[in-house]
Amino acid sequence: MRSREEGAATGPDRATTGSDRAPPPAEAGTRGGEIPQELHAMGDRGAPPVQENPRHTRYHPKWHRQPTPLTWWTRNRRYRAFILRELTSVAVLYAAVLLLIHLLALDRGPESHAAFQAWLARPGVVAFHLFVLAALLYHTVTWLNLAPQAIALRIRGRRVPSRIVLLAHHFAWLALSAIIVAGLLFALGDPGEAPWP
Amino acid sequence: MALKPPREPLVWALFSAGGMVAALVLPALAGILWIAAPLGLLGPLDHEGLRLLAVHPVVRIGMGLLLPLFFFHWAHRFRHTLHDGLQLYHLSRFIALVTYGVALGLSLGALWILWSLG
Amino acid sequence: MELGPRDRLSQAFEGEREKGRTIEGPYGEVVHLDLRHLGEKVIDEKLPFVRELCRKYEKIDPVEELIPVRPVVHYMIGGIDVDMDGATSLAGLYAAGETACININGANRLGSNSLTALLVFGARAGRAAAEFARGSGDPPRSVLAQALEEEERLHGGVLGRSTEGGERLASVREDLLATMESRAGIFRDEAGLRAGISEVEELRRRFADVALDDRSLTFNTELAHGLELENLLDVGETILCSALERTESRGSHQRTDHSGRNDADFLAHSLCYREEDGSCRVEFEPVTITRWPPAERHYGG
Amino acid sequence: MENAVDTVTLKVFRYRPETAPEPEYETFEVPYQEDWMVLDALNHVKDEMDGSLSYRWSCRMGVCGSCGMTVNGEPVLTCATYIEDLLPGPIRIDPLRGFPVIRDLVGDLGDFMAKLPRVKPWIIRKEEEPLDAGETLQTPEEVGAFRQYSMCINCMLCYAACPIYEMEPDFIGPAAIALAQRYNLDSRDHGADERMDVLSRKHGVWDCTFVGECSVVCPKDVDPAGAIQRYKVTATMDWFRSLLRPGRSG
Structure with a gap:
């Protein structure tokens, strides 16, 4: 059990929690001013000894703070899924930059584009891009799955069931993906050797 | 009240919009452009056809909208990931400046490139 | 009968038990409540919490299964005698909620009366207490002296007791519960009530031997439970003594040796006082009737 | 099949500030009963073994919200957590995360109690109507708009589950925001603007990164995470609207 020892005596330990919660209200004598001195003195009789700590009062000794590990x-499992989900933003950034580079390569002419294609076809690059694709898919699935929680759709006063909202989102994704794939296949394919009849 | 209006709604809106469009379009784009095409699964490429598509005004305007959203999506999310994931609360302002700054720079760069294409 | 008030239902349960028609359960005898005819939709709409409780705590679904039920003590009808503003006879002491007896319950609490007791009379008590506090200066030295005395009692008397071979708090509490349930439960009679009073006396003796494990002054819940048990003994005795003096049957107070309501003698509140020698003295204070005079109760079903 | 288990081991967090500066774990071997919840086992310890074990509890039926603790790392209501589901044990019981520990399993919830009134969780009317105006009626649909959020029992499991609150205690937190939404969405209420001053400021909804754990642990299906995201949408729309109408304070 790890615990902060002396930190608590001088207020919440900022170094380990990174936080600055206000000290418990009664600790710093906010109540001490209202309670007659006799009562404080009284409290010291017949009670077990308390660890030395100048901030302690009889009735509000020391609050323990559990540190949050880095x-x-x-x-x-859910926290891990969450952090992975958040890290997919890096894949989004990478994809955006790569799109831009792709556009530039296209714009600079066939040689430049061919070189770029050659780089894309290198096994290591393909492997890396498979990983990026997995991250992007993870982003998509987690993003769309959370949509029903963030969207409260009401039709005639009744909440649209979250399952419907979810299905609508996934359907929109599939439909849009189909359009993009069809558009790209159309643009990419050599008219002579179109992959479709 | 001397409080400034919060800017969080703006960056959150950009993050959300970016997250949504990234979710909807990126897997398909990445799958075709960077996996299927380079692996030759789609047969030989038509460079000119693709170039014409890329410089088409609709695509350029679309990209001009999408790319900044992707960048701000990353900036906002990555800012929180750093900030909360590594408990860098004391660097809060610095992290925000860097992440949104990078997103802004990349967005302006992307817009300039898109403008000068073709 | 299912639509009847709590006291009637509990009495009916006792009737069933006497006829040997109850079912043995792990926590006492039960009868079964059947909600199945309502159907899932009505149950989910009107009784969602009942279904949730059944599922979570009994692992049964009232849509398809019978619910085991038995009477328990649920709420205090009586309490600290207060006026409309929650003020007790002790200046500056206010009571609200289940602690207080605001007299809206009569001889049987109607469902949701607790809400009125809290929202209406709780608010009144709060306002009145604030008003009192604003109008009065610092407490006199005599109050401070009392506070010191009470603290002395807690530290010396309760916390200071020996831990050696003492009685456990929980066993005294459980025995008090058993006494109250059997002697002052749904049906009462003189012999039982007298026996109950002497049992509580005995429990009070045992309580003096209760030793606390917890000597801490920080969130000492055992001390709180101890003080609570001490009060429970007082409350239990108050109930037993008042029930003994009230030789009639009314609402949730049913005397098998004095059946029937007796308005001539007992259309009154029972007030219980502690005598110098520690015994209880019960007095009856006539009910002030304003708009609705008490009438015979009739329920359908 | 006969039941092989007749006892179960509890590993309980103890913190006794007066006599020991460091918290420690104490183990108790308690009898196992099929219908026991974790709270029943703790009550057994307190009644029969060690009366000094400190924790909060009251109703034993998932209504009062006072018996929240961390059981095997998860924030739960101990009155609604079957021991049977945690066998063979040992069962580790800690105080709720995110709150300073006063003693053993008792956390100081003062922080929440201070935050709650800041979001004004009560009905605010533009004009108070006289009593003789009668009730303000609502349709079942209008009640349905906020009903879910009114189920909150302030058990603090959502705060204990929230890593943001744990690290950034100024965050107003899941239950407070859900309760603010409970009133924002009430057709009788006109206080949304007042609440926005708290909810949309620093340490309001924007601290939340939608970990979603608050909604996972909520024993009443309040879905605070959903409430927060929906409020972000509302606050964002409101902010854009205020840009279009500069006369209004944003």
Whole structure:
């Protein structure tokens, strides 16, 4: 069990929690001013000894703070899924930049584009891009799955069931993907050797 | 009240819009452009056809909208990932400046490139 | 009968038990409540919480299964005697909620009366207490002296007791529960109530031997439970003594040796006082009738 | 099949500030009963073994929200967590995360109690109507708009589950926001603007990154995470609207 020891005596330990929660209200004598001194003195009789700590009062000794480990996101499966989901933003950034590079390569002419295609076809690059694609798919699935929670659609006062919202989102994704794939196949394919009849 | 209006709604809106369009279009684009095509699954490529598509005004305007959204999606999400994931609360302002700054720079760069295409 | 009030239902349960028609359950005898005829839709709309409780705690679904039920103590009808503003006879002491007896319950609490007791009379008590506090200065030294005395009692008397070979808090509490349920439960009679009073006396003796494990002054829940048990003994005795003096049957107070309501003698609140020697003295204060005089109760079903 | 288990081991977090500066775990071997919840086992310890074990509980039926603790790492209501589901044990019981521990399993919830009134969780009317105006009626649909959020029992499991609250305690937190939404969505209420001043400011909804754990642990299916995301949408739309209408304070 790890715990912060002396930190609590001088207020919440910022170094380990990174937080600055206000100290418990009664600790710093906010109540002390209202309670007659006799009662404080009284409290010291017949009670067990308290660890030396100048901030302690009899009735509000010390609050213990459990530190948050830097690896809090490894705590359970859902936290891990969450951090992976958040990290897919890097894949989005990469894809956006690569799109831009792709456009530039196209714009600079057939040689430049061919060189870029050759780079794309290198096994290591393909493997990396498969990984990027997996991350992008993970982004898509997690993003669309959360949509029903963020969107409260009401039709004639009744909430549209989240299953419908979910299905609508996934359907939109599939439909849009189909359009993109068809458009690209049309543009990419050599008219002579079109992959479709 | 001397409080400034919060800018969070703006960056959150950009993040959300970016997340949604990224979810809807990126897997298909990435799958075709960077996996299927280079592997030759689609047969020989028509460079000119693709170029014409790329410089088509509709695609350029579309990209001009999408790319900044992708960048801001990353900026906002990555800002929180760094900030919360590594508990860098004391660097809060710095992280925000860097992430949104990078997104802004990339967006302007992308717009300039798209403008000068063709 | 299912639509009847709680006291009638509990009495009916006792009747069934006497006829040997109850079912043995792990926590006492039960009868079965059948909601199946309502159907899933009505149950989910009107009784969602009942279904949730059944599923979570009994692992049964009232849509398809019977619910085991038995009477338990649920709410105090009586309490600290207060006026409309929650003020007790002790200046500056206010009570609200289940602690207080605001007298909206009569001899049987109607469902949701607790809400009125809290929202209406709780608010009134809060306002009145604030008003009192605003109008009065610092407490006199005598109050402070009392506070010190009480603290002394807690530290010396309760926390200071020996831990050696003492009685456990929980066993005294459980025995008090058993006494109250059997002696002052759904049906009462003189012999039982007298026996109950002497049992509580005995429990009070045992309570003096209760030793606390917890000597801490930080969130000492055992001390709180101990003080609570001490009060429960008082409350239990108050109930037993008041029930003994009230030789009639009314609402949730049913005397097998005095059946029937007796308005001539008992259309009154029972007020219980502690005498110098520690015994209880019960007095009856006539009910002030304003708009609705009490009448014979009739329920369908 | 006969039941092989007749006892179960509890590994309980103990913190006794007066006598030991460091928290420690204490193990108790308690009898196992099929219908026991974790709280029943703790009550057994307190009643029969060690009366000094401190924790909160009251109703034992998932209504009062006071018996929340961390059981095997998960924030739960101990009155609604079957031991049977945690066998063979040992069962580790900690206080709720994110709250300073006063003693053993008791956390200081003062922070939430201070935050709650800031979101004004009560009906705010533009004009108070006289009593003789009668009730303000609502249709079942109007009640349905906020009903889910009114189920909150303030058990604090959502705060304990929220890593953001744990690290950034100024975050107003899941239950407070869900309760603000409960009133924002009430057809009788006119207080949404007042609440926005708290919810859309620093440490309001924007601290949330939709981990979603609050909704996972909520024993009443309040879905605070959903409430927060929906509020982000509302606040964003409101902000854009205020840009279009500069006269209005944003």
